[in-house]
Amino acid sequence: MSAAAVSGRQTALGVDVSGIGVKGPPRVEARAMTKQFGGNVVLDQVSLTLEPGTVHALLGENGAGKSTLVKCLMGFYQADAGELLVNGEVVAVKSPRDAQAHGIGMVYQHFTLVENMTVAENLLIARQTLPAIIDWKRELADLTAFMRRMPFHIEPTRLVRQLAAGEKQKLEILKQLYLGSRVIILDEPTSVLTPDEADEVLGLVRQMAERGELSVLIITHKFREVLAFADHVTILRRGKLVASDRVRNLTPAQMAELMVGAEPPKQSSSRTDSAPRELALELERVEADDDIGLRVLEGVTLHVRAGEIVGIAGVSGNGQDELVEVLAGQRPLRSGSVRVAGDHYRSTREHIRTRRVRLLPEAPLKNACVSHMTLAHNIAFRDYDRPPFTLLRWALRPAAFKKRAEEAIRAFRIRTPGPLSPIGQLSGGNVQRAVLARELAGEVRVLIAANPCFGLDFGAVAEIRSRIMDARNAGTAVLLISADLEEIFALSDRILVMSEGRIVHETPAQTADVREIGRHMAGHA
């Protein structure tokens, strides 16, 4: 792609960013947008109007067509039918650069920042035009002046790697403003932020909208954010527009109903009360390093009893991933000890089997499956080398694999063309069901679940949560690590908060206060 594609905007970029507040955001209108993928209509005649200076929420379940709509607006996809109007004129947006030329920019859910470069370098590299030799003194002065005009400030000389998630989110928004975007699309902007950080970022964006400097389109599934920060809400379901209204005209119950439709969400299994039982999982002063050798777990001590769910809340990147990896045997333990029902545990295949420890990792297709192997093979990973899968301990019996897979498909309602399909062809929810079927087979003493519902739709979420609850009710000790506070509250008996590689807070779930947990997550309490 040529750097000179939109050279007309050159003056509005970089140095001359004083345009903010001078020229208001344009009115953006999508008319009857339709998009098909292989005969599958994912977006069906959807219209949306983003009025200048408003915050507009786009609400819907996974697969409702939110991302497709936004990607059509941004020029990632070309809509099959329908048109995009900017200030009443039909425009052709063939690439994100074209969208940029109309002042439309997007902040992605997965940050597109270069971790090993500074804030200033990240901002400059995004510009359409850069001088051959960069005068850092002048650029830094310009950036400092630019930051002063912005509602939030990030030191230009800091490395992105050292920024907290909230700061990265702010930097992504700053980048769009720096590039001169007046219409900003935020894709699930608060999924990696603490409640306080989320409120701060959205509050600041909202203030800029109120001053008429920006229009904002937020993709979300959190009603709280819609109610607190959006003026207008558009709800999609299965590719169709089901409602578009002022937020104040709708209640959360109405929004939920519009989002999921007539079918009532499946009831979760309820918690059964039981007396405190024996300790099942004990971590004592567990320490581990990250990939570049920095200590990320700084002495984690925690205990989980049988028949109890302990939830670990925390902002992503505070050591949760590494903790799961240590327990899964993917990362060496530097010091400390892990015990299961009093026995030493080293996460070898032998220990995993004898201690009956099971694991439900995040992104299961990547972390717990071999995607081109069949569903039947994947379901047998834990004990394929033992009877009934083997004959004389060495020959595998395909019929046994198939039989176990068919049982799992029935019991966990896995939707698949058959037990011999590669697991990579299944949808996310069905992969997670298959992994659950494997991990919950037999008697489970300890279950470690990391973001088990990430990226799944309502129906699958309810089902997977109730399976976890069933396991707890049957006496399994569950350690739940989740970036989703709502999930932590829904499932846990006890809540721990992890920050900078330590457990910094512990509270029974019944008396837990979301604000207080948020403060501990942010590391200042």
Add this chain to the structure above:
Amino acid sequence: MSDTTLGLWGIPLAVLGGAIRVSTPFLFVSLGECITERSGRVNLGLEGTLVMGAMSGYGFSYLTGSPWLGVLGAGVIGSLLGALHGFICGKPRVNDIALGIAMMLLGVGLAFFLGKPLIQPTAPRLGAIPFGFFSSSAQLRSALNVNVLFVIGVALAPLLHFGLQNTRWGLVVRTVGESSEAARALGYNVNRVRLLATAAGGFLAGVGGSFLSLYYPGSWNEGLSSGQGLMAVALVIFARWSPKRCLYASLLFGGAGAIGPALQSVGITTGYYLWNAAPYALTLAILIASSSATRASADMPAELGAAR
């Protein structure tokens, strides 16, 4: 001051002179590989490029009568080999390591084949700058007789450092090397940037090769390179992908390579071949010291070793 009064002081002096001589090809190849790796790609084929550079540099110098045209020709041949590597790596599912090994063997084989007629003739050689003119000591004068390519290489290291930090292309190369996804989202053509970075790396490796045939040892034969091209790749890791540190690392390696001849020059011949193996032992020691089962270097371009 006569030669004999220098005594054992002759050893460090000879090591210094040798370090400058031996380090020059290391310096050029490692600077070239540094550019390539900062763009997120590894070119293991630089050993082949080095040998091709040595052969073609000698050939061009012989045919044109100008050693500097020989250096330029070696660079151009090197950049063509680099571009070929870059082009093939741009194809889907091509592994840069495997391709690099193939390119290395191709380069060496091609150089031996094309260089057969060049073993006999004598080509004009590159000159040196006599920094030791003030001294009457032959040893000092010889040690300070510094070849011009080394001077260029020493100037190039900080220049590349500046370029990576302060120019548009430096920023683009680093972005591509740190996150191809981010670079693509910003509208940069990742494959083209890497192709150019590999070609630039090939140019420098070719120039490094011409030093072997045009200055030291100063003739073309098939035993000219003893794996300097490969060791320079290891050296980039040791230098943690910084052009400035590439200079220091090259001098260190050059110094290690000069220990054997220096000892010999003062009459110590015990373990001559063992001392000649010093750079290889150093390579091993450094790789062991700087590697770890659990740690990846924070300075390593994130795209290196990314599963493709």
